[in-house]
Amino acid sequence: MHFSIYFTLNLFFYCASFDYAELLLNYGNCLYDVSTDIFCCVPAANNPSLCLHFRPALLREQHYQYLKKGLRHLSDAYECLDASRPWLCFWILHSLELLEEPIPTTVASDVCQFLSRCQSPTGGFAGGPGQHAHLAPTYAAVNALCIIGSEEAYNIIDREKLLDFLWSVKQPDGSFVMHVGGEVDVRSAYCAASVASLTNILTPRLFEDTISWILRCQNWEGGLSGVPGLEAHGGYTFCGTAALVILGKEHMLDLKALLRWVVSRQMRFEGGFQGRCNKLVDGCYSFWQAGLLPLLHRALFKEGALSRQRWMFEQQALQEYILLCCQNPTGGLLDKPGKSRDFYHTCYCLSGLSVAQHFWNLDLHHERVLSREENRLAPTHPVYNICPEKVAQALQHFHRLPVPSGDRASDPHPAAAAAADPQS
Numbered sequence: 001m002h003f004s005i006y007f008t009l010n011l012f013f014y015c016a017s018f019d020y021a022e023l024l025l026n027y028g029n030c031l032y033d034v035s036t037d038i039f040c041c042v043p044a045a046n047n048p049s050l051c052l053h054f055r056p057a058l059l060r061e062q063h064y065q066y067l068k069k070g071l072r073h074l075s076d077a078y079e080c081l082d083a084s085r086p087w088l089c090f091w092i093l094h095s096l097e098l099l100e101e102p103i104p105t106t107v108a109s110d111v112c113q114f115l116s117r118c119q120s121p122t123g124g125f126a127g128g129p130g131q132h133a134h135l136a137p138t139y140a141a142v143n144a145l146c147i148i149g150s151e152e153a154y155n156i157i158d159r160e161k162l163l164d165f166l167w168s169v170k171q172p173d174g175s176f177v178m179h180v181g182g183e184v185d186v187r188s189a190y191c192a193a194s195v196a197s198l199t200n201i202l203t204p205r206l207f208e209d210t211i212s213w214i215l216r217c218q219n220w221e222g223g224l225s226g227v228p229g230l231e232a233h234g235g236y237t238f239c240g241t242a243a244l245v246i247l248g249k250e251h252m253l254d255l256k257a258l259l260r261w262v263v264s265r266q267m268r269f270e271g272g273f274q275g276r277c278n279k280l281v282d283g284c285y286s287f288w289q290a291g292l293l294p295l296l297h298r299a300l301f302k303e304g305a306l307s308r309q310r311w312m313f314e315q316q317a318l319q320e321y322i323l324l325c326c327q328n329p330t331g332g333l334l335d336k337p338g339k340s341r342d343f344y345h346t347c348y349c350l351s352g353l354s355v356a357q358h359f360w361n362l363d364l365h366h367e368r369v370l371s372r373e374e375n376r377l378a379p380t381h382p383v384y385n386i387c388p389e390k391v392a393q394a395l396q397h398f399h400r401l402p403v404p405s406g407d408r409a410s411d412p413h414p415a416a417a418a419a420a421d422p423q424s
């Protein structure tokens with residue numbers, strides 16, 4: 001992308017003022033030499049006529065090359081993520097599946113072997129070999145293995161010990177700590193519910209009181225905070241809501257307050273989402289916030305006449321923000337113009353782009369791919385954020401196996417199977 005686009009958008013972001021944007025548009029004639037860049041980086045929902053002849057493209061090949069290289073080699077800049085290595089596997093593998101790029105068998109097997117070395121002898125997965133088990137890399141590792149979806153991948157997960165690990169981080173009030181001796185927040189409830197439901201170790205007793213604890217995280221704003229009593233935040237709101245969907249209790253949230261909060265987070269000028277009130281737009285919230293809309297649509301659909309063709313956010317404007325403002329011309333996606341690309345933002349920008357392209361509800365499926373058919377990504381499952389067929393395949397595999405027995409585990413949770421189906 002051209003420097004002037006970055007420069008202009010930075011001005012927009014720093015000024016964060018609609019008046020300023022209008023000023024620039026009014027002065028378009030004076031800025032003639034850069035006007036194409038200015039106008040075409042402005043989402044067309046604000047000014048459709050200006051983008052009539054501009055057809056934004058997903059830089060598929062560049063993203064593929066960036067991702068492929070990242071599976072084998074990471075630069076020094078990633079040293080700080082040494083305790084998040086299963087996340088890197090998940091971010092890259094999920095981005096590749098959204099791009100419908102197959103993973104070579106040998107690479108998939110190498111990833112499996114690496115993740116097996118991250119599995120803790122006490123159950124769950126750590127951020128790297130020899131480190132302590134933690135719920136976040138456990139979620140990432142299980143998702144990565146389900147994306148690979150081979151017998152080798154499934155067999156790596158020690159389900160008995162995974163259940164032991166989940167019990168070791170469960171708290172008496174229903175919450176979970178991220179690791180033994182670690183912090184509590186609603187991410188942990190989602191990570192635990194996600195891996196437990198995918199691998200068929202979810203029991204009602206394991207999640208006793210978890211529902212009421214998550215419900216206490218919804219605050220007066222309508223969104224959810226990390227722990228009860230704090231500010232609503234997109235990432236925590238997704239985690240809490242998705243966990244309740246898995247547990248079959250999302251209807252216990254104030255869904256209309258949540259809907260009002262999340263749709264107000266889509267920036268009227270940029271088209272992307274902010275994570276919290278009064279924050280700047282950020283590409284990763286394309287999934288954490290927009291990903292809530294499929295969950296809400298499913299929950300509210302029973303109550304009234306909702307659209308059968310589109311989510312309750314401006315899908316075109318989000319696609320424009322991602323395609324025009326979040327792509328690095330040499331591959332990879334980013335938070336906002338001026339920021340560096342990274343695998344996290346690549347994964348969540350592409351995941352959000354997929355949500356904006358595909359409407360699913362019950363037996364309905366409706367696509368809205370901006371600009372050109374080549375921009376189309378594969379659909380993603382709104383609860384697990386891996387492709388729906390990989391969710392179905394994992395459930396089919398693990399539901400053939402018994403729920404591990406033990407003092408604390410009991411019957412499988414019937415809601416898990418329902419949450420696993422994005423069309424149900």
Ligand SMILES: [Zn+2]
Pocket residue numbers: 282283284285335345
């Ligand atoms: Zn971000």
